Amino acid sequence: MAGFKLRRSLLYVPGNMPSMLQNIPIFNCDSVIIDLEDAVPLSEKDAARHLVRHFLLNYTDRNKELLVRINPLDTKWGYEDLKVVLPAMPDGIRLPKADTPEIVERLDTLLTEFEEELEVEIGRFGILPSLESALGVINAVGIANSSERIFALAFGAEDYTASMEIERSRGGEELFNARTRVLWAAKAKGIQAVDTIFADVSDMEGLRNETELAKRLGYTGKCLVNPRQIEVVHDVFAPKQHEVEYALQVIEAIQRARQLGTGVIALGGKMVDAPVVKRAARVLRTAYAHGMVDTLIDEEAIHGAQ
Amino acid sequence: MALNSLGREIPESYAGKPLIPYGDPFAIRPVGTVAARPLKRVNPGEKKLLSSLREAIEASGLKDGMTIATHHSLRNGDFLLNRIVAEIADLGLRGIWIASSSVHPVHAEIIPHIKSGVIAGFQCGVNGLIGEMATKGEISCPIVVRTHGGRARSVIEGSVPIDVAFIAAPCCDEYGNMNGYYGPSACGSLGYAQIDATYASRVVAVTDNLVPFPVVPVSIPQTLVDYVVVVDRLGDPAKIVSTTTRVTTDPVGLQIASYAAQVIEAAGLLRDGFSFQTGSGGISLAVAEKVRNAMRKGSIKGSFGCGGITGYFVEMLEEGLFSALMDVQCFDQEAVQSIGRNRAHQEISADMYANPFNAGAVVNRLDCVILGATEVDTSFNVNVNTESNGYLLHNTGGHSDTAAGAKLSIIVAPSIRGRLPIVRDRVTTITTPGETIGVVVTERGIAVNEKHAELKEELIRRKLPVKEIGELQREICRVTGTPRPLEFEDEVVAVIEYRDGSIIDVVRRVKE
Structure with a gap:
């Protein structure tokens, strides 16, 4: 990205x-x-x-x-x-x-x-x-x-x-x-x-x-x-506030998953995997441009460390 | 000559009166008592109704060298001041001072009477040709420019005694009760005239709409009025509207309005109890429109809208976005109609609106005011009196009063006006001191006064284009170039009085 x-x-x-x-x-x-x-x-x-x-x-x-x-x-x-x-x-x-x-x-x-x-x-x-x-x-x-x-x-x-x-x-x-x-x-x-x-x-x-x-x-x-x-x-x-909040949860969940050594995790009963993370990342980047979140999401959060 | 605290040279006296150089916005404490006027008695059966304006002038005892006043609630549609001056000239009086609440371009008709010596000078600011001619040296008469609050103060403290007040009364009875709500010349609030009626030695009500006793509601009561005169027309209320009352469609103006509205939000002012003032004019109304939308969106219940009231604020009141309007002056017909039918649309006097020397004016309760400028300087001082050609063209209005009173004063102005940059090293004339200005908003950036450091940080966090005011100036000058400074003679043609009576600046004759 x-x-x-x-x-x-x-x-x-x-x-x-x-x-x-x-x-x-x-x-x-x-x-x-x-x-x-x-x-x-x-x-x-x-x-x-x-x-x-x-x-x-x-x-x-x-x-x-x-x-x-x-x-x-x-x-x-x-x-x-x-x-x-x-x-x-x-x-x-x-x-x-x-x-x-x-x-x-x-x-x-x-x-x-x-x-x-x-x-x-x-x-x-x-x-x-x-x-x-x-x-x-x-x-x-x-x-x-x-x-x-x-x-x-x-x-x-x-x-x-x-x-x-x-x-x-x-x-x-x-x-x-x-x-x-x-x-x-x-x-x-x-x-x-x-x-x-x-x-x-x-x-x-x-x-x-x-x-x-x-x-x-x-x-x-x-x-x-x-x-x-x-x-x-x-x-x-502009992303809606609830979309931004959900996207932040997704990124947090996937980071937790990576610590556990997996690329998939459940969030609120739904599976979070690569396409979901990708969509969340897009929402957060747009949210950043709108001043809705303070920091720009980094590559590592999306793809994991190499 | 002395320098005031803003570095302007102030003469020791002007038009025979000593001047106090401006020091800071809040330090001067008044001493003494309010001005007095003679006691009166009107016995049962005595009549106040006279047959003509001339008879009223004669009955009032007006003499050479005295001071008269009118109100400017009909703004550029006022017929009365011109008629009075013409009658005074016919009567052979000379050396009369005008202490009206304001003078408008329509009053250029009195210029011949200035030249002939009938009119000696102005204890008030002037809009239009009179000021321009004075600055060019084409007429010679002292002009003391005052804010709305400052004028009320000067009359109430007695430094400007009014000998005869002529009050245009759109709805009046034969005993002098009046309001401005109804009649062919309805102008709404009589907020300025209430001061004149209370403090002038003699009070003449002039009406084109004499109605049976008693007029209700009473804006100015019979107890203050000596004479009543009927004329055919007081004025043309269609000309109350002096600028546009429609939201601008100019993309630059809308960009400025959008930034200003975001500044108000970022300042944390948009919450229940919000109080707000804007003028008329396309950009101000565009800010009001955006504020209205934000209030709707956040279900915010404001406290009051203030000032010159427009139909825009009337709609916000009726929609429940404000619980009251505090109205010293109506800016359009929608406001005039509203004040006559809605108890929450409150008429207030210029004293209550903005006088610094009372137990607290309404401007002190303002959260936010949106103001204009002809120039701003890098110390945030604002000019609204003179244009960049040096001509005195505008009265101050409530500019300095509201800037001093409100928690946050926001100047909105296009960065370039008539090819010239709006931000200067030094404004031609200081109307309002920079220490009372919060934020300057242009389409090229937002400059925040250092006293609002927290707001500045919040605006940066919200990614708004915050710039140091000098940086903003340099950026504008890259487009416009740097204008050559104007040249002036030494002769002082007008003084700009701050709301507390000190002198913030003077206007000098332009070198032609």
């Missing part, structure tokens, strides 16, 4: 708006996706990527993960975006329209070349592919396995519904199959799954319902279009 990173909230910020960029440090979302793609008009593509580069270079006390959504690599802007922005060291690239494994592989190769040129560790730049078409959803498994840089799969419902020639509804029934397929691919690969945006900024109840649905299905985070949405999303993803 080394390298566990909480990604409940990934906030989009337009790359061509200095007033919004300068507020990035203040919001307590887990990640920011600075957008060079859809939010930026064609006439500002060039200016925006330089603005973003300078913002990143000056943002030295980084307090959240920084991703940049580049333009698709088959447009004339995609490569330039990488060339200008990567030297300013974002944490990763959100790749739009990742319809096939080959598209992701191409980005992977480019990132390796830039890493060599910039003399940074290979694999430093992560990839968050957007599955946002029927083709992308069908190829989810292949895409998840196309690069070791991929830390999560993101589902994009707006483009997906367009590619399906359907409307997006408030209940989201039409997205169910696609959401599930993206999840399966992510979970099979052991990476995170990030749900699509909820566009109506004034409808907090709708946002809460949709986030609760995504969480129940297995999503670990959600993309956001407005900072006002952060609080609701964090609230949904």
Whole structure:
């Protein structure tokens, strides 16, 4: 579980708006996706990527993960975006329209070349592919396995519904199959799954319902279009107090078990073994991020001493 | 010139009166007795009702150089002060001092009468153009800025004797009983006017809603009122609302509100018996909204909400989250309607609200107050009077009173205002001393005054972005750059009086 990173909230910020960029440090979302793609008009593509580069270079006390959504690599802007922005060291690239494994592989190769040129560790730049078409959803498994840089799969419902020639509804029934397929691919690969945006900024109840649905299905985070949405999303993803208490009991029980030389023990009449411990560890790490427990659980508690 | 304890140069006297430099918030002990005024007798059959404002001014015996007062409960919707000053000018009087509870932008109409010498000066703070012109040197009249509690003190102790109080009375009878609850110009609480009615030598009730005797409930009784005059309109109550009364939707404002609400929780104040004050304005209301949700969630039964009361606090009262509202002034129509129908919505005088020189004001019972700022400095001193251009634009209100009284005073402000950093080395004007400020909350971090060390530790434990105030300043200045200091002339255009009567700062003429 080394390298566990909480990604409940990934906030989009337009790359061509200095007033919004300068507020990035203040919001307590887990990640920011600075957008060079859809939010930026064609006439500002060039200016925006330089603005973003300078913002990143000056943002030295980084307090959240920084991703940049580049333009698709088959447009004339995609490569330039990488060339200008990567030297300013974002944490990763959100790749739009990742319809096939080959598209992701191409980005992977480019990132390796830039890493060599910039003399940074290979694999430093992560990839968050957007599955946002029927083709992308069908190829989810292949895409998840196309690069070791991929830390999560993101589902994009707006483009997906367009590619399906359907409307997006408030209940989201039409997205169910696609959401599930993206999840399966992510979970099979052991990476995170990030749900699509909820566009109506004034409808907090709708946002809460949709986030609760995504969480129940297995999503670990959600993309956001407005900072006002952060609080609701964090609230949904926060573990409940009784879950935290139970998780603490599980960890204590398994530590007792190890002292007794076994990996299985009963807690309140139920068996505690590796999968239960793993789930408890995940709850406690999330609880730590929410300030609900004071110490971060260590690896030894989860896996036992080597 | 003497330096006060905050390092500000205070002249020895101002407008002919000696000044006491500020020392600390709680040390000055009052001596003497409350001010007296003449005894009166009104025999059966004598009438108080006069036919016009002019007749009332004449009957009151107002002379050159005397002091008049009005209340500001109709805020920027007040018509009365302008009318009185116009009548006084018509009567040929000169050198009149205004000691109203506050003066608003609508009163810019009296500026020609300042220039002509009808009005000599202000024994109260001013909002808007009058202060701006004074700071630019375009008009010349002394201004003594006072807090709400400090104004009540100055009148009660007799250092500002009011010769004639003109009280806008939204609901009044011919014998002078009045309240502010009902009528076309209803403004709710008459908390400021209660002081004037009690201590002014002559009291004139002015109404646009004369009702049959007796008015009940009685906010100001007939025993204090000399004359009653009817006018067509006292004011426009729609303009009582001077700032927004809706929760902000700005993500930066909401972030600040969220931090402030978490500070209140972390301070351990959110328990049964909680007492709270916020102003109007989007961020304050957003804090109130979050506090309300937290109170609901924890089934907390608060004690009282205080201050300028908004519809927000009325809802909290009606929901049972507070057992009472202590209301010196209504900030919107919802509050005005509530005070007329709900006995738990208590009208209080400015004396009871915030006067430091009585047997204990309501502000002393506050757990927490949310306050604004135009600037804060690295010693936590707060400015609300002048803007960063040096112009005197705002009155103090209850800022310093509540900061001194409450267990925890929280300043909420965006870190950048009009391209300028909110945290400065030195605020342009000190309104409220840093030793009475607990926490400064901006969207870029939370600075805690060292006297709240335990709270600071708890905030860190809760992973809130606690920063030293100097660190916060440097971080903001990395975005804004460091502003060039303003330049001032030596001439003092206004003094900022602390609630106890000492002088915390002065406003000097801006070098243009």
